[in-house]
Amino acid sequence: MNFKRRPKASDIFGQRKFEFDKDFPKIATAIVEVKEYESFGEPPITERTYTEKSMEEYIDCSEPCCYKGGISIGEILREMVKNNQTKLKTTKICKGYLGSLKGKKRYGTCYHSFKIQILIKYK
Numbered sequence: 001m002n003f004k005r006r007p008k009a010s011d012i013f014g015q016r017k018f019e020f021d022k023d024f025p026k027i028a029t030a031i032v033e034v035k036e037y038e039s040f041g042e043p044p045i046t047e048r049t050y051t052e053k054s055m056e057e058y059i060d061c062s063e064p065c066c067y068k069g070g071i072s073i074g075e076i077l078r079e080m081v082k083n084n085q086t087k088l089k090t091t092k093i094c095k096g097y098l099g100s101l102k103g104k105k106r107y108g109t110c111y112h113s114f115k116i117q118i119l120i121k122y123k
Helices: 009-013 073-082
Strands: 027-037 046-051 058-060 070-072 087-093 097-099 106-109 113-122
Touching (some): 027 073, 073 113
Antiparallel strands (some): 027 046, 027 113, 097 106
């Protein structure tokens, strides 16, 4: 099987530039910790920490055969702001699927998951 990189969530859905200050004017600081897992119960395969200065709308799945894979951190942050939440721990399943190089054949859903911890300080 060819393991050429498949388009990820940020490639497909991230058509506009993410600007944290403009997208989240109520947030002073944000820390987002993300651990990606191949399957439940195993150690994380990646661990990433983002702040308001380094954050992107989407976090891509690291599975090479995953098409449209990843999660939307922006979506989670918007929901937190709407509910005035300052802390959140959640788990999200990758939105992508395992597919052929052009993404036309689907072999099954991606099995990667993301454990996310977010701390927000409002202005």
